[in-house]
Amino acid sequence: MLRGAISGRRRVWTEVATLAGGQLAAVLGAIVGMRLITRLLSPAAYGDLALALTAAVFLNLIGSGPIANAVGRFYALAHEQGTLRSFFRAVATLYGHYHVGACCLAVAGLLIYRTGEGTAAWTSLGLAAIALSLVNGVSLLLDAMQNAARQRLIVAWHQAGAQWLRFAGAIVCIEWAGATAGSALAGYVGASLLVLGSQYLFFALRLKSLAAPEATPQRASVKLMTRQMRGYANPFVAFAALAWLQQTSDRWLLALFGSRTDVGLYQTVNQVGYAPLMQLSGLASLVVAPILFFQAGDGTDGRRVQAARRVVRTVSWWMFGGTIVFAGLLWFFGESLFALVVAPEYRSAAGYLPLAALAGGLFATGQILTTDALVQMNSKRLMAPKIGIALLAVGLNYVGARGFGLPGLLWAGVITSSAYTSWMAFLVRRTTGHAVNYRGDSERFSMRSADAGGAVGIS
Numbered sequence: 001m002l003r004g005a006i007s008g009r010r011r012v013w014t015e016v017a018t019l020a021g022g023q024l025a026a027v028l029g030a031i032v033g034m035r036l037i038t039r040l041l042s043p044a045a046y047g048d049l050a051l052a053l054t055a056a057v058f059l060n061l062i063g064s065g066p067i068a069n070a071v072g073r074f075y076a077l078a079h080e081q082g083t084l085r086s087f088f089r090a091v092a093t094l095y096g097h098y099h100v101g102a103c104c105l106a107v108a109g110l111l112i113y114r115t116g117e118g119t120a121a122w123t124s125l126g127l128a129a130i131a132l133s134l135v136n137g138v139s140l141l142l143d144a145m146q147n148a149a150r151q152r153l154i155v156a157w158h159q160a161g162a163q164w165l166r167f168a169g170a171i172v173c174i175e176w177a178g179a180t181a182g183s184a185l186a187g188y189v190g191a192s193l194l195v196l197g198s199q200y201l202f203f204a205l206r207l208k209s210l211a212a213p214e215a216t217p218q219r220a221s222v223k224l225m226t227r228q229m230r231g232y233a234n235p236f237v238a239f240a241a242l243a244w245l246q247q248t249s250d251r252w253l254l255a256l257f258g259s260r261t262d263v264g265l266y267q268t269v270n271q272v273g274y275a276p277l278m279q280l281s282g283l284a285s286l287v288v289a290p291i292l293f294f295q296a297g298d299g300t301d302g303r304r305v306q307a308a309r310r311v312v313r314t315v316s317w318w319m320f321g322g323t324i325v326f327a328g329l330l331w332f333f334g335e336s337l338f339a340l341v342v343a344p345e346y347r348s349a350a351g352y353l354p355l356a357a358l359a360g361g362l363f364a365t366g367q368i369l370t371t372d373a374l375v376q377m378n379s380k381r382l383m384a385p386k387i388g389i390a391l392l393a394v395g396l397n398y399v400g401a402r403g404f405g406l407p408g409l410l411w412a413g414v415i416t417s418s419a420y421t422s423w424m425a426f427l428v429r430r431t432t433g434h435a436v437n438y439r440g441d442s443e444r445f446s447m448r449s450a451d452a453g454g455a456v457g458i459s
Contacts, residue, residue, distance in 0.1 A: 025160035027279065031341050033167025034271055037184065038343040040174050047263030048125070048181035051255060054248035055129035056136065059106060061244050063099030064137035066236035067091060068144040070229040073374060075148035076294045083221065084211035090225040091141055094233065099137040103130050128185040135192040142199040145207060148293075154202050158195055165191035235380045242390030246416070249394045250409045253401035265349040266406055268342050273330060273356025274413070277323055281364030284315050285371065292375050308375040313428065316368045320421075323361025330354045352410050359413030362421045369424035372431075385423040392416055 038046060071091060078087035110126045139162070147155045169187030177183040255263050292308040330337070334353035338346075373381040393416040400408030 026163040029163035035341050040179050043264030044260040045181050047260035049184050050251055050263055050267040052125040052129050056133040058244040059102050059133035062240040063102045064140045066233035067094045068140050069236050070233040071144040072148050074229055085214045086217040086221045086225040089222045090229050093226050106130050124182055132189050135196055139196050142203050158199050162195045235383050242387050246390040246393035250397045253397050257401045258405050262406055268346045269349045269352050269356050273353040274360030277361040277364045281367050309372050312372045316365050319365045319368050327354045327357040330357050355410040359417045362417035366421040366424045369428055372428045389420045
């Protein structure tokens with residue numbers, strides 16, 4: 001038993017090192033890419049690129065984002081019950097319903113928008129953003145499956161490669177077609193296609209082979225799996241639009257009350273101050289969440305769930321401490337760091353880096369705390385804080401952008417993130433030490449005999 005425990009810890013630390021290496025390579029790619037692209041694009045053009053990317057973010061949030069959450073939670077159960085074939089088909093079905101459906105509506109909206117005058121450039125940007133979203137949506141789902149299967153090296157390799165290739169593609173297209181946001185976005189799409197091809201190859205070789213011994217799933221089995229995953233994913237869809245407003249209203253409001261140049265400056269501040277801690281929390285989730293989901297099982301064993309919840313609380317405290325340290329470092333050394341990673345035209349915004357770090361780190365802490373509800377199979381518990389904080393963020397972004405411009409937006413981010421973390425901490429504390437219905441609000445499924453021709457039961 002001791003040898004097994006040591007082996008388990010060694011595997012976890014190996015996974016941490018692998019994913020950390022991938023994240024580090026991705027961060028380095030982002031730094032190098034931002035340095036090069038800010039030299040090629042003016043702050044106004046960089047602001048246009050940031051605004052166009054918000055469309056792709058929106059489609060990912062309401063399309064593949066909710067499915068990816070369901071993938072991460074249900075893969076362990078499907079693997080344990082020998083129903084991976086049903087699982088793969090359910091994921092493909094949900095992608096078609098959610099993501100492709102959302103993109104079709106977006107294309108229809110662009111065709112209507114195109115009837116106006118002077119909209120050709122923005123229409124082209126919109127179409128490119130939709131194409132990027134379709135490709136990135138599939139990549140996100142493959143990443144979620146490979147991460148749930150703890151194929152860490154594959155995930156780390158593709159995340160790092162995507163970052164480097166995306167900026168390389170943007171630079172090539174800018175040099176070839178001109179220094180515009182559309183050229184950069186076209187480069188992003190081309191690079192994402194290359195990464196997707198590699199991801200699918202590994203999926204076919206490593207994941208589909210796990211399901212080879214299984215019998216061809218019956219339609220009832222696939223329908224049940226799809227319904228269960230949809231029920232888990234729907235709460236995330238419900239607040240996805242508000243989450244998008246929370247994440248992107250700052251740039252659009254700054255463009256409305258300020259200028260495209262302000263948006264470009266704000267984007268670089270967020271990339272240097274806000275994004276690193278969000279990436280760190282993403283790394284923590286990539287490593288910890290699949291392990292906790294396996295540990296918690298279907299959420300019916302209280303001891304297993306409580307053990308998983310204790311890990312969530314520990315990781316959140318580490319994230320909070322890292323936020324304070326990182327913000328302090330940027331307070332003293334932020335200007336020197338900014339001079340290394342952006343072109344001279346952007347450096348006037350360096351003083352705002354500590355605020356961006358606080359906003360990013362506090363929000364990241366809240367995101368880690370959401371895992372507490374997920375291990376209990378109770379994603380609906382997240383609806384109130386997600387919707388409430390999104391509405392608060394939009395309101396504060398409006399006040400901050402209209403009244404104070406760029407610094408007002410950054411202070412709005414700090415206040416919003418503080419409220420989000422406090423709300424999530426309250427929910428975790430309220431259910432700690434009390435009797436909890438670990439079965440959650442979602443149905444439980446049992447596929448034990450469906451693929452063999454037996455009845456499908458829901459316990």
